[in-house]
Amino acid sequence: MKRCFHSFSARILSVAMGVLPLVSLVSLVTYADRSLAGDLNRQLAIPLNSGTLSQVRKAGDRWMMAGDRQQQQGQMEAAIESWQKALELYRRVVDQEAQGLVYRRLAKAYLELGRPIESEDAARRALGFARTLNDYQNQILGYNDVGLLLMKRDPSEAERSFAEGVRIATVLKDTPGLGTSLSNWGLAAKATGQYAAAIERLQKGLPYQRIALDFAGESRSYQGLGESYFALGEYQKAAGNYISALVLARQSKQHQVAFQALEGLAMAYDRLGANNAAIEALLDRVRLAGRTLEPVQVVEALQTIAEYYYQKKDWAMTDRVYEQAIQIAEANQLDKDLPQLRKSLENLRNEFYFRRVRQ
Known part of the structure; x- marks a missing residue:
């Protein structure tokens, strides 16, 4: 999702950041969204x-x-x-x-x-x-599996695969199959920019997911709804769906969805002018990553906060947050993240130096 914050309260964020400890975390494998690996x-x-x-x-x-x-x-x-x-x-x-x-x-x-x-x-x-074998139950699952694997490479083809899953599940009146297929069909529409269609499909699939007690799938559907409403500029509806996604993601321990929901919620709050609530959502993302021992997420959340400070031209706080992110990355041997973090901090300090020289 594109990050587009513009008006965060630096005073409130600096107070909040002041109580964030520098933590040493262990690297764990991150969660993958409803996928073949999970189903x-x-x-x-x-x-x-x-x-x-x-x-x-x-x-x-x-x-x-x-x-x-x-x-x-x-x-x-x-x-x-x-x-x-x-x-x-x-x-x-x-x-x-x-x-x-x-x-x-x-x-x-x-x-x-x-x-x-x-x-x-x-x-x-x-x-x-x-x-x-005319095994229709496994055909539903199979079309969803293939569609999920196609999502990044060819979302339009993935959409067709999910549609076939919807068709068979409808004939069979298969409640779990309908919930999963409609949700995936909706997420494929979102991936191709068909936000109205995505909303219709995701909302249609939610009752089936509730009946099937598919809390993880339901959380992903709400996340997709939040992203679709946000793309359409309906920020109040986006925030409501992000909150639903967050509640269900926590309940079903879908940490990756929870991280995405918190970032989306912060963006929606920012667009609504609720700056304090937006900041709290970002800090909740850092805290959640700390509780779930996911240092990659902690570093990503801190990078996001540093970008907000940079947008507000608060060079000192931007510097501080980057330093904190670097320390956590070093403590957890996140070698892939360190070069970019150090480069960002170096660029920031060079920019700050030249600004002072010009003054």
């Missing part, structure tokens, strides 16, 4: 032993379970090798259902390892088996 556990809860219980099939099951154990232990590469062995055995006995299960596991694993091309290929293969 496949439910998809995989299908009995393995459907079909001919041959020795080959039993061997495939053993490799499947070995891969599951390795995944739980964080040995993702080893899990992939085990699942590939299971896949070969299932091919020998022509067990298409089991092959679909393996491909879903592989899609999840590849995604977690940052290999999106292989993840998309595996997800498409899983969907292909669901279509061959």
Whole structure:
């Protein structure tokens, strides 16, 4: 979301920042939004032993379970090798259902390892088996999985994939499937700038998500609504939806959504002229990152605050906040962030020096 603050109260922010401690945090893997990595556990809860219980099939099951154990232990590469062995055995006995299960596991694993091309290929293969078997429940999940993997690369194609999930879920009257598919369909519309369509789809999906008790999905829908209303200049509605997203994100421990909601809420408050509330939302983001031990988020939040100070031409406070961000980044070995932080501070000090010389 584009940052566009213009009128923050430096006095209130400086008082608030004065009580923020310099903390040493540990790096943790950040949360990924409703994604294949988060949803496949439910998809995989299908009995393995459907079909001919041959020795080959039993061997495939053993490799499947070995891969599951390795995944739980964080040995993702080893899990992939085990699942590939299971896949070969299932091919020998022509067990298409089991092959679909393996491909879903592989899609999840590849995604977690940052290999999106292989993840998309595996997800498409899983969907292909669901279509061959006329397995409509897994087709709904499959179309959503593929759509999620397409969102960054081709949101228009992702939108079509989600629409197919909506179509099948509507025919089946599948409540969880409708909630997920409508939400994702709406988020795809937002990604392509169709904000009115996004709002309509997201609002239509919310009742289904509530019935399904999908609090995490509901929080992401409210976040999408907040962003869509903000883009349309309806800041009061944006703020209300950001608050709903924040409440549900905290309830379902969706920290990434909570971080986004707090930043969006600060932006909406700023546009409404509620500067003190905007500042408090930004500081809440720093505090949340500290409580959840996410130093990357602490540094990002401090960078945002430094930018606001810079916009108000408060060079001393901008300098102070950058220094704090650098200390936290150094303490937590955030090597990717340090060069940019140091460069920003150097540029600030050079600019301040030349301003004084010109005076």
